[in-house]
Amino acid sequence: MTRNGTTMIVNVYSAGHDYGNYALIMLNDQEVGFGFENYGCGLNVAVIDEVTGQTISCTTFDTCIDASSVTAFAELVENLPQGRIVAIAAKDDATLSLNDRAKKACESLGSYLIYYLTFRGSWAMIGQKGATVGTAVESVSGDSPVECCRSFNLPSLLESSTGQWQQKQKLQPPDLQRQYIFGSSVAISEEVAIIGARLADANSDKYAGSIYSFQLENGQWIQKQKLQPGDLQRGSCFGNSVAISNNIAIVGAYFAGAEGGQYAGSAYIFEFENGHWIEKQKIQPSDLQHGDNFGYAVAISGNIAIIGARLANSHSDQYVGSAYIFQLENNQWVQKQKLQPADLQRGDNFGTAVAISNDVAIVGARFANAEGGQYAGSAYIFNLENDQWVQKQKLQPADLKQGDNFGNSVAIKGDIAIIGADGVDAEGRLDTGTAYIFQLENGQWIEKQKLQPADLQRGDGFGTSVSISGDVVIVGAYGVDLEGHPDAGSTYIFQQENGQWMQKQKLQPPELQRSDSFGYAVATNGKFAVVGAHNADAQGNPYAGSAYIFEAGVN
Template identity: 35%
Template sequence: MSLHLSIIAPAAFALSVGSPLTSAGAQQAPCAMHAFASADMTPEDAFGSSVALQGGRALIAARGDDDAGESSGAAYAFAWTPDGWIQEAKLLPDDLDFEDRFGTSLALDGDTAIVTSLRDDDAGSKSGGAYVFDRAGGAWTQTAKLVPADLQAGDEFGTKVELDGTTAVIGAWHSDAMGADSGAAYVYQRAVDGSWVEVAKLVAPDGGPGDLFGWGLDIQGSTIAVSAVTSDANGSDSGAVYLFEEGPTGWEFRQKLAPASTVAGDRFGGDLALDDDTLLVGAHGKFASRGAAYAFRRDEGGLWHEVGQLFAADGHPGDNFGLGLDVEQGRAVIGAEYSDFAGSNSGSAYVFELSPSGWVETSHFAAPDLGPGDQLGYWVDMDANHVVVGSRTSDLFMFEGGAAYLFGLDGCSLYGAPGWIELSSGGQQTLGIDFGADRAGLVYLVLGSASGTAPGIAVGGVLLPLAPDAYLSFTATNPGSALLQSSLGFLDADGDATATFQLPAGSDPVLAGLTVHHAALAIDPSLAAIVDVTNAYRAELLP
């Protein structure tokens, strides 16, 4: 397609005179991009009971699915394509049985997924288990089953699972390691041959009966955080979180967190999330279950310090704010599954941004078709500027069949998959543009930056969320290049278009670790004016 230069001129001119801003401006309210549902949903499947999102893929559990008997469970893999989200596979373990609750928790990292069965019985009734699935050639296949060597009946291994590269951590909240139901967490490492090896069993050094250590957990790099949600550190069921670091001799206890402001019933540790030197911990029982979240920061010596508390400005007792949460790059999404946003116990979620003065609530959102009893916000998972939120008792598709919603935190108009490109093998990221039908027929121009999204540039009355640099200038003056294909064109009847960011095999390895962002402008040629802009979407460049 060729376009007259007069159409490109408004964008090029605006970019040449646009001025960087001192701040990114007002935040856009999150908006619903997609409602996930399984192709074979039946009533009471509880689809959305656990969720994961990464790089244009989503993994969503339906622990009430009954393919192998009542509440045997299932997990569904979805992939984003230029034509939208498609269901790739239904994941079922080879030994699934009645009441296994497969899908209690799940984790996704690249082409590997781990899904737990809280009540699998290989080591006795309700001992638990975890299954590894790998994706190759577009197909998902079970490749391993994880069962700790010392697992006992009733341990319920699989309370929570998290995966970071080749390391997984899995909770067993009813383990009796330090007394009845004191809890434990197991660390697995993937070997070079692809097998999984149990390398550590973590317990609270001061744990006791009924602590439920392993209720919540997360891993990032050499750090693991595990909660004991009913620990009595500051009163009955006040809760605590334990930090472990990987050292020369293995995983070692580092620090216990039990803020002085926690009291009986707070359940500090109902959920938690790590992001570099930030730790966010929910306390859904605080203030008569209105709920709260605590933010911690790691200092240069490796110790964690409380730096703030997060509350819902319009919260009410019983909301359970903080039971589902995630944090990434200075932004947090926190669910409140019993919020009455759209009727009794409909649920909702909140966005917080880290500012120079601390964490600030920027929006309160829910699905547009939410109804009473849907419990949106029980499970939350973020990826870049998107979040998927589970609604396990939603009646949207059928009675308590459940649903999961994808929200764009900066608006809904740009999404890409996958979220990374490997420099050695090359690859591409497909960018889907959606300005809406009211922009049909307008010109779009995709631009990029290798320097981030802040402070942004004021262009033609809109804020382009890209930092000025050489790549931005290149994409503005070389539309349709081999690097950024189909970056200039006309929006279709739905206001949609597709562009492709592509790198050849053997690209310069010095680029590894770089994050490239893209955003699109909508240009009205009849007005010679820029009339709209998308959010920015990132691509991680890997070795």
């Protein structure tokens, strides 16, 4: 679907009990989806996607006599992503059970007149989530019917300022075997891509892992190398994480053994020299213990690397997690600091995801608790100050709920950070997932937007993976279905326009099959994107894996 932009018109009509007792919401001269005879007592709420112009949901909340319905209304609005369009028509009475929480929810849509709605009064409102109070289009009356109308200029869909993203190539090395899960990690820098296959065999050692390097030559991505350190052992899972910065790559092997015990983990540094990637160093902090999972996540920026150890213990609790900073000094990568916030609790998994951009690092703790419940998740910001990495902020969106997994993926570039929460629900659909945009303003990281495509369904896992480059964000949703193929997966492209991140495209190769998990790993350099589908079959081998290259077109 391609659209060059269009105008959408919403009309809302409301009449209280004594002045006609009706409600109606119209979208482009069509009833929005309730059915003309199905509007009920209370607030009739239509949620409309601000990108596609499609109706997402139509729900009547009996805010007259049903307190639970009032709570449900408030929760619906509170969980909406920024920018989502909401139209509300009151019928009969909508006030008797309406509480402050519900009115605050209306405020978040830009409403001011909700505080002037009286018993059996009329109220029509068209707003957007996150709008300034008083900017909604609305009308209220205690003695007559009301109506309001608002037009929206919908953005161009599936086209960015750089043109439409096109699939260029499907990558599957010829030596892939059953359960290699090639595509379980991906990284891209300029014209080089590295893709992990964390369960690849190494000689007779099963599940040792490997990575494959590809290079762009004459418009084609050509496999150049398969890399497997000589000391790999069975089950090391080398390639479960990978990152590139200029001519340096870092690769995690989170199940590798160490002096401290099994599954302690390790990371490897490679440098690109004379057209080849050369192993330079194996990294293992001296305090590693059994089961730390060091190398579960890796990131690099210039001569600084950050490596997550999601199950490391603290002095008082198990499995809180940690992250380590390494720096290149005199051709050696030297441990500079261990990061472990003091408020971590048992099982937080700090170090599940890591990202770094110059002197700012972000670390996810996907199982951390929040006011909304257990396993809501969190993310921590660190700044490099006077040669020390200092914790500056803990990020937890106010709408976090139990099991949201906020911090399961993170990415950062300059003053923009994106954080995935693949367990977030959306309007009655469990685990659809979401991603949050944060921006640095006056020394503080401020939540700016919640990304949640309107077509997400239960279990899609949107936010499993995230990447950012310039004004382009890419988010993976490995559980999305495709025409009868459950969990085929998909990836969504967003672009920043006038301060808002707009959905531009949904990537989903037509040959995807059941459980391919396309979108499990994503990376972009702004011009190209690489997406892993680690459960795809290859040459008759199930779960061998694959990866896809996409290129941004030019208008």
